[in-house]
Amino acid sequence: MSSAKLQTINIRKEYPGTVALDDVSIEFEGGKVHALIGKNGAGKSTLIKILAGSEQPTHGKILVDGNEVKLYSPTDAFNKGIATVYQELSLVPHLTVAENILLGRLPMGTSARSFVIDWPEVFRRAQTLLNSMKVDLDVRMEAADLGVAQQQIVEIAKAMSFNPSVLMLDEPTSALAQHETESLFKLIKKLAEQGVAIIYITHRMQELHNIADCVTVLRDGKYVDTIEIKHATSERVAQMMFGEAVLKRKPAQFTVSKEPLMEIRNLGRAGKFSNVNFTLYKGEILGIAGLLGSGRTELLRAIFGAEPFDEGEIVLGGKSVRTSTPVTMKSLGVAFTPENRKEDALVQILSIRENMCMAGLNRISTRGIITKAKERKIVNKLIKQLDIKISDMDFSVDSLSGGNQQKVVVGNWLNINPKIILFDEPTRGIDVQAKQHIFQIMWDLSRQEIGSVFVSSELEELIEVCHRIILIKKGRIVCEVLPGNMSTEKLFVMCMEE
Numbered sequence: 252m253s254s255a256k257l258q259t260i261n262i263r264k265e266y267p268g269t270v271a272l273d274d275v276s277i278e279f280e281g282g283k284v285h286a287l288i289g290k291n292g293a294g295k296s297t298l299i300k301i302l303a304g305s306e307q308p309t310h311g312k313i314l315v316d317g318n319e320v321k322l323y324s325p326t327d328a329f330n331k332g333i334a335t336v337y338q339e340l341s342l343v344p345h346l347t348v349a350e351n352i353l354l355g356r357l358p359m360g361t362s363a364r365s366f367v368i369d370w371p372e373v374f375r376r377a378q379t380l381l382n383s384m385k386v387d388l389d390v391r392m393e394a395a396d397l398g399v400a401q402q403q404i405v406e407i408a409k410a411m412s413f414n415p416s417v418l419m420l421d422e423p424t425s426a427l428a429q430h431e432t433e434s435l436f437k438l439i440k441k442l443a444e445q446g447v448a449i450i451y452i453t454h455r456m457q458e459l460h461n462i463a464d465c466v467t468v469l470r471d472g473k474y475v476d477t478i479e480i481k482h483a484t485s486e487r488v489a490q491m492m493f494g495e496a497v498l499k500r501k502p503a504q505f506t507v508s509k510e511p512l513m514e515i516r517n518l519g520r521a522g523k524f525s526n527v528n529f530t531l532y533k534g535e536i537l538g539i540a541g542l543l544g545s546g547r548t549e550l551l552r553a554i555f556g557a558e559p560f561d562e563g564e565i566v567l568g569g570k571s572v573r574t575s576t577p578v579t580m581k582s583l584g585v586a587f588t589p590e591n592r593k594e595d596a597l598v599q600i601l602s603i604r605e606n607m608c609m610a611g612l613n614r615i616s617t618r619g620i621i622t623k624a625k626e627r628k629i630v631n632k633l634i635k636q637l638d639i640k641i642s643d644m645d646f647s648v649d650s651l652s653g654g655n656q657q658k659v660v661v662g663n664w665l666n667i668n669p670k671i672i673l674f675d676e677p678t679r680g681i682d683v684q685a686k687q688h689i690f691q692i693m694w695d696l697s698r699q700e701i702g703s704v705f706v707s708s709e710l711e712e713l714i715e716v717c718h719r720i721i722l723i724k725k726g727r728i729v730c731e732v733l734p735g736n737m738s739t740e741k742l743f744v745m746c747m748e749e
Contacts, residue, residue: 285448295452334417340402347394380411420451420452423453492683508532512671567670607666661689
């Protein structure tokens, strides 16, 4: 495969009342991994949608190998050699790997009138493609039986089945553990070596030096610059993304009360976790580190009552809870922000206002009656408190960036006046500045003696934010560390060790 080149020339995209892209001109060369970064609202998603054929620019040109192309639909983009793998996986769970790769294009029998699928040919084509990508995967396995990293690889294989010259990857590692990320990076580099132009969107700054050849930054809809990875220091990248914005740091005075807020005693769930014991203190931010599949999420869900536990107890304010439910835990002052905010924490078709009031309806209603005026008063206060960027609280919540959606989730739970908030991957898929706002919210809650339990796959976040970190492996807590005595590298090694 020869190296391709994709260019945009003065691409502009206007929506009513806003300019999403302001005359953006960028060149993406084949054979390289181009990291495309920028804070939420920078224009990355709009640019990708235009290059994928799902949005039309207001004006400007797109060139492939020097020739102008018109992309009126995703089919047009595929036909011009541009394939996209989105953050949300789209595999059909109960179809095989081969069927997912060739979905909609399954080869039929050789007879001109044949309406029978040629299954040997389906598996042969899929296996040939995976072999060319140097991927070892059973094409007869159902997608539902694959791990997240393997599913992500199948998504890429599906895109590569169109033989693209340009492959766009939107946050491909957002749900992957470190060792899974490394496997994916090897695949991406192999594709680049074959001459494919890789456009790699990420919010994880620590990934850049492991995967990218160069870094392109958008800010407020404008093209800022493209620099080689050897020049992409953290300071320079941050300055390109945010101008002169100053990143927040953990408060100097950051102490914790010695008064227990929640005790987890011998908690267990068959096949998920066992004999879990820890204490959360007033105002403490307690981190939980561990690889995907270690039981982190299952533990948080069991504490909140979203999933059952089989043994042990939870003690809150001296009261023992042996069977938790979300209703019970909410009444005891426990809030939970799940890792999949779009499906588990928000109702996308409802307004921002409605989403921010759901958890506390009983607190804001009068004799069962809820008024918009009362909701607006509460929501306005939360918008100011959490620095949520919106134009109208009655717009649907799916109109917001990922970072602002996450703040809506937190704001919704603040309505119950919680004593404890369980945060499961609260920074997934949001930019550096939005992450800083989430961290600041946790620190502010700590000052109010509200306890937080914080699960994150990004270990440096735990070290930056928490008072204390417990490490969980295969469903068991194996040790406790203090962030001041820990580096990201050392914590990662501890997570990986058998």
